[in-house]
Amino acid sequence: MLVPLANRALDYAWGSPTLLADLEGRSPSGEIEAEVWFGDHPANPAVTPGGERLDGWLAARGQAPLPFLLKLLAAASPLSIQAHPSKAQAEAGFAREEAAGIARDAAVRTYRDDNHKPELIVALSPRFRALAGLRPIARTRALLDELGAPGAELSARLEEPVAAIAWVLSDDARGIVREIIAAARAGSSDEFAAELALAAQLDDRYPGDPGIVVALLMNLVTLRAGEGLFVPAGVLHAYLEGLGVEIMAASDNVLRGGLTPKHIDVAELVSVLDGTDAAVPILHPVADRPAVERYDVPVDDFSLRRVSPRGDAAVVPIAGVTIALATSGELVLEGGASADRAIVSPGQAVLVTPDEGTLRAEGEGELFLAAPGR
DSSP: EEEEEBBBBBBOOOBSSSSHHHHHHHHHOOBBBBEEEESTTSSOOBBOSSSSSSHHHHHHTTOOSEEEEEEEEESSSSSOEEEEHHHHHHHHHHHHHTTTOOOTTOOTTOSSSSSOEEEEEEEEOOOOEEEEEEEOOOHHHHHHHHTGGGHHHHHHHSSSSHHHHHEEEETGGHHHHHHHHHHHHOOOOOOSHHHHHHHHHHHHHHHTTHHHHTTEEEEEEEOTTTOOOEEOOTOOOOOEEEEEOOOOSSSSEEEEEEEEOOOOOOHHHHHHHOOOOOOOBBBBBBEEEEEEEEESSSSOOOOOEEEBBBSSOOOOOOOOOOEEEEEEEEEEESSSSOOOOOOOOOOOOEOOOOOOOOOEEEEEEEEEEEOOOO
């Protein structure tokens, strides 16, 4: 069975008024459009052509909830600096907040479900920028050295990166934070010009926010279209600008560390952080079969393939409930076991039930297939 899916765009403040409209080939609505969710997460499930919520549609047919959530993400300005818990941390945190009687939709709620949230973002725009993971300490010290005296105290604390981040986010560091931000705005550097420019951009949007100093400790990553970034549990990250396809374990657990008006729980964030300092690898797709590439990730919750037929049809095996999301051109989709057929354009998605066995895609365009992992 092939079932078209739709959902409204969420209007988070960091979203874009044009990126999703440009992808879909329509005039901008004038509203901010940040994310479109294609999945059954109860916080914002997609809907079928009859208006039925996808979570209810799957349950009515004996299907378990999807282990993944697929999104289009359109960032015109930086998202919050954040990390996600491991499965064990999420279960413990969720149980603790349930026992405390905190409503799941409360602004101060941290754990909205009991799942982890490893995630993969694949760039659709020619350039997608992000912060991800802690930069190797030696290079961060070189950056702080270029800031002169204000960076010295922070540099001395970097032997224990997680403790250093906790200090930066504490009231004790407010004075040093202001000095570091001022030095970054006034400074110049051949090696770290992009990082200093970003600090100034962030300070314009979130004046004096300690998250700006945390950003100076992180890897600044630029993806080209088709390249991916995988973020496991505990790794600090923040998407800065660009359009992408994002897939993650089915969770809405976010622990924030700055650059946001939303709830920040520093102690809880620090408790889940991975303090490893290393460059973050850019993920490139690998050939899977003709016109099909896959993104290899070390989790079982999801898999992601990119299908790019050019004249010849691509036939892809389907194992588990799959969501097909078009991102360019126009493609004709046909199931392997039914007579179902769908024509998809950028921004349109179709659910494919496992009994189809295969999905055939024909036309000139690009399609992402989200499915359960290994």
